[in-house]
Amino acid sequence: CRCPLPRGDCSLSRLLRRLLSARRSLELCLFAFSSPQLARAVQLLHQRGVRVRVVTDAQSMEMRGSQIGLLRHAGIQVRHDQESGYMHHKFAIVDRRMLMTGSLNWTTQAIQNNRENVMVLEDHEYVKAFLDEFERIWEEYNPRNYRFF
Amino acid sequence: CRCPLPRGDCSLSRLLRRLLSARRSLELCLFAFSSPQLARAVQLLHQRGVRVRVVTDAQSMEMRGSQIGLLRHAGIQVRHDQESGYMHHKFAIVDRRMLMTGSLNWTTQAIQNNRENVMVLEDHEYVKAFLDEFERIWEEYNPRNYRFF
Numbered sequence: 483c484r485c486p487l488p489r490g491d492c493s494l495s496r497l498l499r500r501l502l503s504a505r506r507s508l509e510l511c512l513f514a515f516s517s518p519q520l521a522r523a524v525q526l527l528h529q530r531g532v533r534v535r536v537v538t539d540a541q542s543m544e545m546r547g548s549q550i551g552l553l554r555h556a557g558i559q560v561r562h563d564q565e566s567g568y569m570h571h572k573f574a575i576v577d578r579r580m581l582m583t584g585s586l587n588w589t590t591q592a593i594q595n596n597r598e599n600v601m602v603l604e605d606h607e608y609v610k611a612f613l614d615e616f617e618r619i620w621e622e623y624n625p626r627n628y629r630f631f
Numbered sequence: 632c633r634c635p636l637p638r639g640d641c642s643l644s645r646l647l648r649r650l651l652s653a654r655r656s657l658e659l660c661l662f663a664f665s666s667p668q669l670a671r672a673v674q675l676l677h678q679r680g681v682r683v684r685v686v687t688d689a690q691s692m693e694m695r696g697s698q699i700g701l702l703r704h705a706g707i708q709v710r711h712d713q714e715s716g717y718m719h720h721k722f723a724i725v726d727r728r729m730l731m732t733g734s735l736n737w738t739t740q741a742i743q744n745n746r747e748n749v750m751v752l753e754d755h756e757y758v759k760a761f762l763d764e765f766e767r768i769w770e771e772y773n774p775r776n777y778r779f780f
Contacts, residue, residue, distance in 0.1 A: 513734070567744030570734045583748065585662070585719045585734065595716030597768065599732065601750075601757070608750070619746065 493586070493600065494593050498523050500582060500602065501574065507533045509575040509616045513568060514542040514587040521549035525556050536560040537619050539569040547589075561623035569619070573612055581609045642735070642749065643742050647672050649731060649751065650723065656682045658724040658765045662717060663691040663736040670698035674705050685709040686768050688718040696738075710772035718768070722761055730758045 494517075501508070501523050508527055515521065515538060528534045536553060540562045543550045554560050563569040573583035584600040586592050603609065621627075643666075650657070650672050657676055664670065664687060677683045685702060689711045692699045703709050712718040722732035733749040735741050752758065770776075 563746070565744070567740070567746065570741065570745040570747050572734055573748070583733070583750070585721055585732075591716070592719065595714070596719040597712070597714075597716065598719050599722070599761070599764070601732070612748070615748070 493598070494519060497582065497600065500576065500580065502527070503580075504532045504576045506577050507575075508535070508577075509613065510534070510536045511538075511569075511571040511573050511612075511616050511619065512536070512588050513539045513570045513572055514545065514589050515549050515553075516545065516547035516589045517593060518549065518590075520588050521552060524553060524558065528556060528558050534558050535616075535620060537569065537571075537616065537623060538562050540564065541568065561620060561625070563623055564628060571615070571619075573616075575609060575613055575616065578613060579609060580604050581612050583612065642747070643668060646731065646749065649725060649729065651676070652729075653681045653725045655726050656724075657684070657726075658762065659683070659685045660687075660718075660720040660722050660761075660765050660768065661685070661737050662688045662719045662721055663694065663738050664698050664702075665694065665696035665738045666742060667698065667739075669737050670701060673702060673707065677705060677707050683707050684765075684769060686718065686720075686765065686772060687711050689713065690717065710769060710774070712772055713777060720764070720768075722765075724758060724762055724765065727762060728758060729753050730761050732761065 498519065504527050524534060536558060538550055538560060542548065543562055550560055572585065572587055573581060575581050581603045582600055584598065586598040586600050592598055647668065653676050673683060685707060687699055687709065691697065692711055699709055721736055722730060724730050730752045731749055733747065735747040735749050741747055
């Protein structure tokens with residue numbers, strides 16, 4: 483990471499540390515996911531037995547460097563939208579108790595070069611609102627509900 | 632707006648209502664701003680004497696439909712980045728007391744077609760963190776600090 487902060491304080495390190503604190507569940511609702519470091523952390527959690535679910539945007543999945551194929555290959559459940567609009571959220575929920583959300587897509591470009599924000603919230607009210615949104619999207623993007631005509 | 636909610640409940644209406652409650656100041660820190668309705672509201676506030684300051688991304692300013700030129704033409708102060716990375720924030724602060732932030736860029740595409748979130752926070756702690764970030768960026772993007780070589 484090229485950010486000017488001390489190594490342990492940079493946004494990637496902080497995000498990784500919070501992510502790796504997951505013990506039971508991880509919900510990811512991300513427009514774009516192309517950071518190899520974050521993908522490795524998510525795979526590690528999956529291997530440790532954390533229940534990982536990922537929702538993403540179909541168009542961004544096709545972009546160069548997307549880690550979504552790799553996560554699927556590792557056995558992680560991924561669902562994506564079927565709409566022309568973007569699934570533009572960028573949030574993660576750890577153990578149904580910690581919400582991380584903001585402007586940051588999980589890409590190397592965003593982490594290294596952009597001006598971004600990530601809020602970390604543990605208030606039940608916010609966590610529940612985003613968890614409810616996740617469950618709505620998760621069901622809406624269930625392949626059983628695909629319409630081909 | 633084509634969203635399925637009752638007219639007064641849709642995200643654009645709610646955003647407009649909160650925006651138009653400004654009496655003294657409005658800070659906008661927006662990657663992309665192309666919604667004509669939101670631009671009209673910002674112009675109206677400027678005409679009412681609210682101190683409006685806008686920070687945006689140079690690349691997105693060049694995109695079709697950007698309202699930034701129009702805001703500048705109306706006499707509103709706008710500053711933009713000078714970097715290859717994006718100024719990717721999407722937040723607004725009303726009267727130094729209400730923060731609106733999330734995944735939503737202020738574009739018609741995002742409002743009408745995307746899956747997005749906007750959080751509204753009035754806790755001093757959050758408002759202050761984003762206000763501090765705004766002031767840092769405002770000074771950093773001061774044209775006096777431009778480096779041409």
